[in-house]
Amino acid sequence: MTDTPSRAIGRKSISATLKPRELMTDTPLLAGAWTAQIITLFPQAFPGVLGESLTGRALQDGLWQLQTYDLRAHGIGKHRNVDDTPAGGGAGMVLRADVLEAAILEARSAAKGIMPLVYLSPRGRRFDQTMARNWARMDGVTLLCGRFEGVDERVIDHFGITEVSLGDFVLTGGEIAAQAMIDATVRLLPGVLGNADSAVEESHSGGLLEHPQYTKPALWQGRPIPDVLMSGNHAKIAAWRRAMSEQITEHRRPDLWAAYKAKDAT
Template sequence: MTRAGTDRQPWTATVLTLFPEAFPGLLGSSLAGKGLERDLWRLETLDIRGFARDKHRSVDDTPFGGGAGMVMRPDVVGAAVEASAESPGPLVYLSPRGRTFDQAMAREFAEEPGLRLLCGRYEGIDERVLEASGAREVSIGDYVLSGGEVAAQVVLDAVVRLLPGVMGNEASGGDESFEGDLLEYPHYTRPAEWQGRSVPEVLLSGHHERVRQWRRARAEDITERRRPDLWHRYLERRRTGGNEEG
């Protein structure tokens, strides 16, 4: 099956990792997993350790200049990166010093033919590999993880759900948090009363325009209170005509 009824191949993720058994992990479940089964996207792994050149299959060594920890060797990681060169999409290195991943970046990656995701371990990867490959460094937040595999799954989950056909209700993606620089409005379902708390009456009115206005107002209120950075960006987009109502 090709993407969006064209001759293009399905969007393909290639993960370069020391732990290929970690994939697909949760990506094999829910919408992403169903999309994988239907060949709406593809997942490949490349075992970095397979490019080690000694009998111990060493992938790391002590850092020049001293210091704690180990660094992934350039000859090993570089060979893995070169082996992935024919795979579609840009090379992304999951790194705490990279640009913070957000919904806009997810949409950008979804427009690519795929992604090559390089997962580091230990203290990271020899800088020369990043320089030689032109890898784009991306962070999922200001904290430290044991390796890039969890971060890679976060990126893939956010991107895959944007691919054509993966989400069952295509319209639902436009109402989620960070679309249009707003956080998502609150959701309610049955029962209409629970532990003395009632669903807002407007949601029971059947008046679609009033519901839409209420949701917009709640999204704006939540964004202003919780994420002033997004709120100011939203106001600026509205001021310049880049954010339409509804």
């Protein structure tokens, strides 16, 4: 283990710790706040866009907190090596098991309550709105951001790590995926969205894509807002929005439409 500190970002109370923390962070651990732990080679990439807009305001208000753990701090030798060549040969480099173990143990020692340990991997289960809702009901999540050719498989087996993918494509590392998943989850926490109904009516909330949205001006480039939305008849508006959601989902996402119809039939 190392005495290099992790970063904690948020606000409110300060809890006791055996390790010093960076002087630039005035907000260590928040009791009871939903916690995102990030194990990464690039802790400076956080909070990134998560520090802006609604998620950033919620971070400052202590509705959630962010802790980063630097893999390099656990590197081996004078040069803090974190990777080595693949056993059996092949291109690229693989993150070392002993380095990963030290970083994971440091993060998990600070984890409280129910916090799944997740490796961001293109071979994992695809992240979706249901997973975001499940994470939001927990106490937080620990995300391991891979780099290079990935991580030593023994670490995944030893810690029982769940692999999750942002989509069917490959990124250079897990940091962007981590920010996307955290954003999707944090916005579901109580008090983050100004209007709680927003999370109920949006895409994927009920298995359908969201209906079209319009606002002023009423006429733009010769295109008017649909008359039903200007009628004031809330029942007709709700029916129109439902029909449009179904139409768009069936046309654009046959997979979602099939799942929706199958669920509706049960």
